[in-house]
Amino acid sequence: MPTNTFDVIVIGSGLSGGWAAKEFTEKGLKTLVLERGKEVKHLKDYPTTNMMPWEFPHRNEVPQDIKDANPVISKCYAFREDAMHFFVKDNEHPYVQEKPFDWIRGYQTGGKSLMWARQTQRWSEFDFEGPARDGYAVDWPIRYKDLAPWYSYVEKFAGISGNRDNLPMLPDGEFLPALELSCVENYFSDFVKKNYTDRHIIYGRCAHLTQPQKIHLEQGRAQCQKRNLCQRGCPFGGYFSSNSVTLPWAEKTGNLTMISDAVVHSIIYDDKAGKATGVRVIDAKTHKATEYFARIIFVNAAALNSNLILLNSTSSRFPNGLGNDSGLLGKYVAFHNYRARVSGKHDGHLDKKTDGRSHTSAYIPRFRNVFKQETDFLRGYAAGFSANRGIKRNTDGFGEHDG
Numbered sequence: 001m002p003t004n005t006f007d008v009i010v011i012g013s014g015l016s017g018g019w020a021a022k023e024f025t026e027k028g029l030k031t032l033v034l035e036r037g038k039e040v041k042h043l044k045d046y047p048t049t050n051m052m053p054w055e056f057p058h059r060n061e062v063p064q065d066i067k068d069a070n071p072v073i074s075k076c077y078a079f080r081e082d083a084m085h086f087f088v089k090d091n092e093h094p095y096v097q098e099k100p101f102d103w104i105r106g107y108q109t110g111g112k113s114l115m116w117a118r119q120t121q122r123w124s125e126f127d128f129e130g131p132a133r134d135g136y137a138v139d140w141p142i143r144y145k146d147l148a149p150w151y152s153y154v155e156k157f158a159g160i161s162g163n164r165d166n167l168p169m170l171p172d173g174e175f176l177p178a179l180e181l182s183c184v185e186n187y188f189s190d191f192v193k194k195n196y197t198d199r200h201i202i203y204g205r206c207a208h209l210t211q212p213q214k215i216h217l218e219q220g221r222a223q224c225q226k227r228n229l230c231q232r233g234c235p236f237g238g239y240f241s242s243n244s245v246t247l248p249w250a251e252k253t254g255n256l257t258m259i260s261d262a263v264v265h266s267i268i269y270d271d272k273a274g275k276a277t278g279v280r281v282i283d284a285k286t287h288k289a290t291e292y293f294a295r296i297i298f299v300n301a302a303a304l305n306s307n308l309i310l311l312n313s314t315s316s317r318f319p320n321g322l323g324n325d326s327g328l329l330g331k332y333v334a335f336h337n338y339r340a341r342v343s344g345k346h347d348g349h350l351d352k353k354t355d356g357r358s359h360t361s362a363y364i365p366r367f368r369n370v371f372k373q374e375t376d377f378l379r380g381y382a383a384g385f386s387a388n389r390g391i392k393r394n395t396d397g398f399g400e401h402d403g
């Protein structure tokens with residue numbers, strides 16, 4: 001059916017789907033983006049973005065009954081009253097956990113690009129060489145130098161703020177100016193510099209426009225206002241999201257068709273041609289089934305849902321799921337493993353104050369096992385941290401009267 005045929009189908013409009021749409025439409029290909037969630041238009045659909053603290057019925061806390069009904073997403077720091085409408089609720093889309101797995105999902109235009117913490121550190125050659133060096137897991141087919149130009153390509157368009165720190169374990173990129181660390185973060189950084197040669201404290205690179213360039217203004221974005229209310233969706237386009245950057249850019253080309261509430265069920269595989277030819281879609285609201293066709297199909301539905309779609313895509317050539325000759329689809333999926341937490345109190349710097357809010361944190365790049373294996377565990381870890389004046393809430397006057 002000609003109306004259902006495109007050059008490209010992109011499944012999912014999140015961080016990676018938005019980029020795929022931008023690249024294809026810019027090159028003149030008619031591109032259909034299918035998004036299972038609701039439509040969230042930049043500016044128009046950020047209902048909490050300009051709300052004042054006192055306008056939230058629970059002062060930005062999640063009420064206990066909602067927490068009880070959603071134990072998995074309630075573990076996520078970003079699941080707050082001002083942003084909870086962007087999270088898939090545990091009780092609406094339950095899943096079986098044979099081993100604990102915190103599955104945080106955003107089903108909407110932009111996917112999790114609205115919800116992310118905007119941290120954008122590059123991988124280094126040490127990360128790519130890890131499996132080859134210690135023999136654990138499968139060697140990466142590429143190395144840092146293969147990816148470096150693509151990091152640059154993406155960074156220039158997205159707008160990443162950071163310092164050129166000249167550290168081999170955390171390569172520099174195409175940075176906009178960094179913000180200042182706080183006085184206590186600087187104090188800690190100096191302390192570490194004095195006491196260690198192999199550890200560094202830097203400003204965490206992040207996808208914020210600290211100084212918009214021509215390309216960012218062309219995207220219709222403005223400088224980050226340091227509001228630090230990013231998870232609500234930013235009316236300035238101050239941070240990178242598919243909604244504010246790649247999707248509107250793709251739309252401007254005239255080559256984008258975007259359909260929301262379109263749950264891709266599976267990919268159609270033509271056994272005779274030996275090719276994927278289209279996708280089967282169920283409308284989330286009406287449950288009507290439709291098929292769309294294209295020469296190129298990009299699966300950008302995030303890690304688990306991409307596996308799910310491929311497993312659902314059975315044919316006589318691929319009875320266990322498209323491309324699943326190895327039988328590994330959907331297995332050995334690891335969650336981003338975080339987080340150990342330490343905190344401390346620093347007395348001092350009482351004569352200093354902070355202007356504005358910081359949208360990123362300080363960052364301690366990997367320092368374990370970089371140049372050689374020196375611990376009883378493989379590879380390393382990095383850490384984000386921040387130091388700021390705590391808010392001491394005075395609760396005197398609340399609660400039972402004791403007089």
Ligand SMILES: Cc1cc2nc3c(=O)[nH]c(=O)nc-3n(C[C@H](O)[C@H](O)[C@H](O)COP(=O)(O)OP(=O)(O)OC[C@H]3O[C@@H](n4cnc5c(N)ncnc54)[C@H](O)[C@@H]3O)c2cc1C
Nearest residue numbers: 012014015016036107111112116117118119264301302305
């Ligand atoms: C709170 C939080 C903080 C994070 N912070 C960072 C960070 O600081 N730095 C960082 O690098 N990463 C961070 N991440 C991770 C980052 O958000 C994800 O890695 C990234 O969004 C993945 O991009 P994606 O395109 O694969 O998936 P997503 O952005 O999740 O997009 C997938 C899209 O596919 C859609 N979809 C799913 N199934 C179907 C289907 N069957 N049919 C049609 N559409 C479908 C979904 O609705 C969604 O819109 C964070 C994530 C969370 C939750």
